[in-house]
Amino acid sequence: MSLALPPSGSEQPRGTLSPAAQADRLLPALGVGGPPVAEPPALKQTITPGALLAALRRRWQTALGVALVLGAGFAAAVWVLRPDKYTSVALLQVSSAELKVIQEGSRSNDGGIYMRTQLALIKSRPVLQDAVSSAEVRSLRLVAAQSDPVEWLEKQLVVEQVPSTELVRVSMSSRGSGDDLRPIVHAVVRSYMSKSIEVEVDEKFKHLELLKTIALNYQIEIDKQRSSLKSAMTLNVGATSSDPKIVAYLQSNLMEQHSDAKRRERAIESQKQELQLKIDAARARLERPAPKEAGAPNDRVDPLLERELDLDPRIAAADKKVSDLRERIQEFELRAAPTTTARGMFQQPLAEAEKAAAAIRAERRKELVARNQKLVGENLKQLVADCEAERNALEQRLRDCQDYANGLNAQITNLGIDAIEVENKRNRIARAEQFLGMIWEQKERLTLEIQGDKTTKSIARKRVREVAPAEKGEILNKFGRHIEAAGGGVFGVLFGLLTISVLDHRRNRIHSPADVSKGLRLRVIGALPKLSGAQSASLARSLAESVDALRTTLLHLHSAPQGTVLMVASSGAGEGKTTLATALAASLARARCRTLIVDCDLRAPSLHRLFGVAQTPGVCEVLSRTARVEAVIRPTAAECLDVLAAGEMSEAAAAGLASPGAVQRLIEELRGRYDFIVIDSSPLMLVPDAMMVAGCVDGLLYSVRPGISRVAEVHAGYERLREHRMPFLGVVVNGVPQSHAYAPGYGRSIVPVATVVETGQPL
Numbered sequence: 001m002s003l004a005l006p007p008s009g010s011e012q013p014r015g016t017l018s019p020a021a022q023a024d025r026l027l028p029a030l031g032v033g034g035p036p037v038a039e040p041p042a043l044k045q046t047i048t049p050g051a052l053l054a055a056l057r058r059r060w061q062t063a064l065g066v067a068l069v070l071g072a073g074f075a076a077a078v079w080v081l082r083p084d085k086y087t088s089v090a091l092l093q094v095s096s097a098e099l100k101v102i103q104e105g106s107r108s109n110d111g112g113i114y115m116r117t118q119l120a121l122i123k124s125r126p127v128l129q130d131a132v133s134s135a136e137v138r139s140l141r142l143v144a145a146q147s148d149p150v151e152w153l154e155k156q157l158v159v160e161q162v163p164s165t166e167l168v169r170v171s172m173s174s175r176g177s178g179d180d181l182r183p184i185v186h187a188v189v190r191s192y193m194s195k196s197i198e199v200e201v202d203e204k205f206k207h208l209e210l211l212k213t214i215a216l217n218y219q220i221e222i223d224k225q226r227s228s229l230k231s232a233m234t235l236n237v238g239a240t241s242s243d244p245k246i247v248a249y250l251q252s253n254l255m256e257q258h259s260d261a262k263r264r265e266r267a268i269e270s271q272k273q274e275l276q277l278k279i280d281a282a283r284a285r286l287e288r289p290a291p292k293e294a295g296a297p298n299d300r301v302d303p304l305l306e307r308e309l310d311l312d313p314r315i316a317a318a319d320k321k322v323s324d325l326r327e328r329i330q331e332f333e334l335r336a337a338p339t340t341t342a343r344g345m346f347q348q349p350l351a352e353a354e355k356a357a358a359a360i361r362a363e364r365r366k367e368l369v370a371r372n373q374k375l376v377g378e379n380l381k382q383l384v385a386d387c388e389a390e391r392n393a394l395e396q397r398l399r400d401c402q403d404y405a406n407g408l409n410a411q412i413t414n415l416g417i418d419a420i421e422v423e424n425k426r427n428r429i430a431r432a433e434q435f436l437g438m439i440w441e442q443k444e445r446l447t448l449e450i451q452g453d454k455t456t457k458s459i460a461r462k463r464v465r466e467v468a469p470a471e472k473g474e475i476l477n478k479f480g481r482h483i484e485a486a487g488g489g490v491f492g493v494l495f496g497l498l499t500i501s502v503l504d505h506r507r508n509r510i511h512s513p514a515d516v517s518k519g520l521r522l523r524v525i526g527a528l529p530k531l532s533g534a535q536s537a538s539l540a541r542s543l544a545e546s547v548d549a550l551r552t553t554l555l556h557l558h559s560a561p562q563g564t565v566l567m568v569a570s571s572g573a574g575e576g577k578t579t580l581a582t583a584l585a586a587s588l589a590r591a592r593c594r595t596l597i598v599d600c601d602l603r604a605p606s607l608h609r610l611f612g613v614a615q616t617p618g619v620c621e622v623l624s625r626t627a628r629v630e631a632v633i634r635p636t637a638a639e640c641l642d643v644l645a646a647g648e649m650s651e652a653a654a655a656g657l658a659s660p661g662a663v664q665r666l667i668e669e670l671r672g673r674y675d676f677i678v679i680d681s682s683p684l685m686l687v688p689d690a691m692m693v694a695g696c697v698d699g700l701l702y703s704v705r706p707g708i709s710r711v712a713e714v715h716a717g718y719e720r721l722r723e724h725r726m727p728f729l730g731v732v733v734n735g736v737p738q739s740h741a742y743a744p745g746y747g748r749s750i751v752p753v754a755t756v757v758e759t760g761q762p763l
Helices: 019-026 049-058 060-081 111-122 125-132 149-156 181-232 244-287 303-311 313-335 340-415 419-452 457-461 480-507 513-519 537-557 577-590 607-611 619-623 651-658 660-671 689-694 711-723
Strands: 085-094 158-161 167-175 464-468 524-529 564-569 595-599 633-635 641-644 676-680 699-704 728-736
Touching: 049 060, 049 480, 060 480, 085 111, 085 181, 111 158, 111 167, 111 181, 125 149, 125 181, 149 167, 167 181, 181 419, 181 464, 244 340, 244 419, 303 313, 303 340, 313 340, 513 524, 513 711, 513 728, 524 537, 524 577, 537 577, 564 577, 564 660, 564 689, 577 595, 577 607, 577 641, 577 676, 577 699, 577 728, 595 607, 607 641, 619 651, 619 660, 651 660, 651 689, 660 676, 699 711, 711 728
Parallel strands: 524 728, 564 676, 564 699, 595 641, 595 676, 699 728
Antiparallel strands: 085 167, 085 464, 158 167, 633 641
């Protein structure tokens, strides 16, 4: 509810101004009641570094305390939640030597590609799948806790090359405990070594086959050249042996035949070695122990064997019987709720049928496995027999070839071939066979390497070998946990400082007179220093002189003997309006002005406690017409200062407060008795009482308190006054630092330090 101001032509006591005229005289430039003004800058909140630093300076003690608590909390949380990091490491050596078709004893130029290939192979899915398939690794706590162990291991495993070396570092880290790390890293290295051996062996056999193909093609080409030479050297063999030409021809022909015999001898020897390799491989497979019984743990399921089991009539009949019993149980349960006895009647036959089906399947699996093993053994034995027969035939051919070569050699000796001519022929043949010999040498070297180790493991060890096996997980960085905890503490401190700064900035409170004058564009007509619990003489002097400066402005406006009514209001509670009203009334009294302070904060009165008088009777009793004005006014210890307490709030008093006439009559009656009447009102934004009184006063002072008053509420209170054309005089900032008060520390005090206000905090 709002009260309209009295019309400008109404009867006013002599020497006073109407409320509207008094407001226009004091602040003609405020534009009260005019068109709406632009939104003040203080209402437009923008978070900037400067604003956050300003908020931090204002709340540095609180911010520092919160920051230290958060820093300690974050550090403790990081210390507890981030235990020591354990790491298990294994070292491998991967040689960069390349396997060429013809080895030249030099390093290959693709070592980097080979190294990158091995790094990718270690973390490949087949290697990791093979590593986690063992029972030892599956039973570990780290692996058992993962839904997809292979994907988890692919993320956790670190494989890197030691710079400028052929060493590969395989490591894995975890927090809390390092007992599970060594078995995992060891399993990965073991699986990789097995895979790399298979790759290296395959590469060796591919090289061997390639050498065979090249040697065969080149031998065919040499045979063609020899045939062409023989055709060109064909002479009449009927000539006498004394003819030098015939002798030379016979010598050349015998030497060519001897060379061909030796070549066939080497070819037969090579074929014999290959057959011996096949025989050794087949016998090695026959000598292997029989595989474990099917169905045991860690057994790999053979799809073909399982398919054959599923097609077996006996197994199919047993499975159908189990399926029929299960369908009968389901039908029975659907028809009626079975009892324990009824359910047991079906469960026992079902269990017996399932047990019989499992027994049939197990028996049949054993039979199939035994059959397969027998077939494999028979095939291997047949292969060995065939290879041995072929080897015996090759041995016979080798003996025949050797006999033929020895016979040719004897004929050459009998012919008395000249040694120099023979050497020349041999040199020409050696040059023709030079390249072919290089190929045969490389082929025989690879054959001997494979034959030297039947398990083929030594081949792979030449390029990949384990330098240092995985050890138990250790803490590599002993100060890592401390550094992380310190980082968490620093983050907590920064977070605490930032949080307090942002919260203080978001509250958007008034902190200085500049926030009112520049931020809200309201005129500041006074500032009172902040009161503390123990008031010093300098603080009392600063307070008195600040209030006296405000009093001087008001005395300048008062030019008649009739009373001037001033109202002190605030937007909310605790913003110093009672302190301002009391200090202002005391200052006017010191100026020998008859002053009355009225407590119109009827819902939360406090002046009676400050002045040590009774609360009743007071304003409420006057408004409810149960007491007269002169009966409720009480003198104070200060000269020229009286007080009118609030009284006891009642329905009659509330009705009188809502009536403009009752409040107006009370104020007009008090005007004739005093020079100044200071009214301590209720907060504007909490209850409507202040607006009911404001329409009857000559001027209104707006009290704000730094750190308490919110910008939005102060502006809303001012807008409410402006909309109702209330006589707004200006803002008094109550509680600024002493350095910002009026004339701090200048000269000596000329006023008594005693004050009416004895509390240390604004009301």
